[in-house]
Amino acid sequence: MRVNIEQLKKKDSVESINFDFTITPDQLDAGYLIAIGAEEVDFVKVHGDISVKDINNSIIAINYKIDTKFTARCARCDEIITQELYAEGEKFLADSNKNHKNEKNDDDDADESKEDDENFYMVESNVINLVEFAMEFLELEAPVRYLCNEDCKGLCQKCGKNLNEGECGCPKKEKNPAFKVLDNFFN
Secondary structure, eight states, X not given: OEEEOHHHHSTTSOSEEEEEEEEOGGGSOHHHHHHHTOSEEEEEEEEEEEEEOSTTSOOEEEEEEEEEEEEEEBTTTOOEEEEEEEEEXXXXXXXXXXXXXXXXXXXXXXXXXXXXXXXXXXXXXXXXXXXXXXXXXXXXXXXXXXXXXXXXXXXXXXXXXXXXXXXXXXXXXXXXXXXXXXXXXXO
């Protein structure tokens, strides 16, 4: 879904553009699935508005709420699990062809500059692709790995059995092969 924000920049024009849509799995690029660690996406719901924040129509912000439900694999036991991600916030739109901040030189100003960058979403033209926008911010919310539960025991390193389903019977501790000659020493 693409939205043209040019009309928001004109005085005595529209003050906001509302959006509310669902991204279907067939609209998603495989790269997005990989980025959020999803096996299969059920839905991605996106809603919010793009609005003017000042009298001169020079500051435009996008307020968004993104919700998704998908399946992923547990990082420990490799079972398929259902996950949900939620992202919401406000980003100011900045023309990528213009410099939206003053150049900063010292370390304190550099930290402040980095924080300012997090509040801006760079737009190359007056058209925003809301599908790409939504997926970018979902990627930022995605954890490094998913677990079926915090106490997941994972898989046995020897036989591969899911230890959440019970013990596997493999020896708990192996002897160090370097000490094998000592096995018969005391007999």
